[in-house]
Amino acid sequence: MSKIKVMHCLGQLNTGGAETLMMNIFRHIERDKFQFDFLLFNDEKGFYDDEAKSLGANLHYTPSMGHTNIFKYVRSIIKILKDQDIDIVHSHMDWQGGFIVYAAYKAGIKKRIVHSHANQEMFKTSLLHKLLISINKYLIKRYATDCIACSQEAGESLFRQSFEVLINGIDIERFLNPNQEIIVQLKQELNIQDTDIILGNVGSLSENKNQRFLIEILSKLDKNYKLVLVGDGAMKDKLKQLSKGLNVNDRVIFAGVRKEVPEIMQLFNIFLFPSKKEGLGIVAIEAQVSGVSCIVSESIPKQIDVGEGLIKRKPLIFNEWVDSITNINKNKTNINKQKIIDSHFSIKKSCEKLIRIYIR
Structure with a gap:
């Protein structure tokens, strides 16, 4: 049986809560059944890069939204997802997950997950960010097949639909x-x-x-x-x-x-x-x-x-x-x-x- 291919979308594989959770899961999941790859929006070497590769992951890079415009950002994600023949896209990019699941939809991926790892209020630092968060909430509601949050507060701050709480488990x-x-x-x-x-x-x-x-x-x-x-x-x-x-x-x-x-x-x-x-x-x-x-x-x-x-x-x-x-x-x-x-x-x-x- 072929592996289920999951593309995790993260800024960088450093030691934040989202990254630590995914590496903990990567270490414990049945790797003969699941292939974890990572789409990263910063090509500087991250804390977990070497370990992720040693566990069998492929690391893909594309510029972050702050280093390009939104349209190029989305087109780049679509191209990478199409090229890699992915079964599941799992975004850990909080409010930016709206753009990511829209890109996954355009790439023909049927399972599109947005994971809220933070209280989104901390990102509302300007009128532009408030507008972008609002747009992404709409995109998440329309294009996400599943919504996950690390806590009730994190979920309520991002999702306009039902979500599941997945506590960040530890070893x-x-x-x-x-x-x-x-x-x-x-x-x-x-x-x-x-x-x-x-x-x-x-x-x-x-x-x-x-x-x-x-x-x-x-x-x-x-x-x-x-x-x-x-x-x-x-x-x-x-x-x-x-x-x-x-x-x-x-x-x-x-x-x-x-x-x-x-x-x-x-x-x-x-x-x-x-x-x-x-x-x-x-x-x-x-x-x-x-x-x-x-x-x-x-x-x-x-x-x-x-x-x-x-x-x-x-x-x-x-x-x-x-x-x-x-x-x-x-x-x-x-x-x-x-x-x-x-x-x-x-x-x-x-x-x-x-x-x-x-x-x-």
């Missing part, structure tokens, strides 16, 4: 059984002492992820508190300048993009997630499975709570976060492992649900 076993040798190496590399209280954040260094808020909070905490920022992004230099200006640069650790997230989570006493907008927030799920107490902003969807009493939701009010950090449990919690393994937070459950969507 639970990796977080329940981290590599102890790597943990020791990371402590040495990042100069973490046993007396330190480690505040952690994982995500792109960006205005929306709001790491500025965390650095300002750190400046009001005792000197045994350190902040580890895992990730990279446009705000990195500004965040470094801020930490110097507040005289906490010796307590802010810029750890960069990492593969060893399960081990890094074991370094954290508290996971902090002050994002202004999130579609779901897969890293908060990873932190809870690692037994780490979490303080998250009220914009984080409630679906991230794994039910172990580790989540505190707070408005982005400075003093409330300082008080919560001071008083929250800073020790690892022994979670109900079997309950988590059997839950919809497991990548195996995500795989099963996505396969059902693909083949129905």
Whole structure:
């Protein structure tokens, strides 16, 4: 039997929530039955490029909408999809999914999926973007055969029709059984002492992820508190300048993009997630499975709570976060492992649900 060919459309194979979800599924799906390829809108090398190729994916590139006009953008997608004889197109481009499923329809592809990974309000930065989002909502309603969202909020913000929630599952076993040798190496590399209280954040260094808020909070905490920022992004230099200006640069650790997230989570006493907008927030799920107490902003969807009493939701009010950090449990919690393994937070459950969507 020939494989079902799926073309995943993404900006780049970096370490965002959508990309991490798809790579988790790619690792666990039956690759003798499904062929995953990727249509990417940035030809710079991404974090997961080499792994995707090693798992059998073909990577195709075309200019993003910001580097060409809409008509060339759509025509290029149509041509690539026709040339590759695809069975399913699965867009992870949020509101731009409207253009992609329209192109897939024109290419004769019968299964056309739009996946909302974010609260679309975060993209409404100008009148032009509001107009484009409105146009794409219409195209999605007309040309998408299936609509998926990582949370109820993410779905409601994009779709004018019914949709299914597919929680961003994680490889639970990796977080329940981290590599102890790597943990020791990371402590040495990042100069973490046993007396330190480690505040952690994982995500792109960006205005929306709001790491500025965390650095300002750190400046009001005792000197045994350190902040580890895992990730990279446009705000990195500004965040470094801020930490110097507040005289906490010796307590802010810029750890960069990492593969060893399960081990890094074991370094954290508290996971902090002050994002202004999130579609779901897969890293908060990873932190809870690692037994780490979490303080998250009220914009984080409630679906991230794994039910172990580790989540505190707070408005982005400075003093409330300082008080919560001071008083929250800073020790690892022994979670109900079997309950988590059997839950919809497991990548195996995500795989099963996505396969059902693909083949129905």
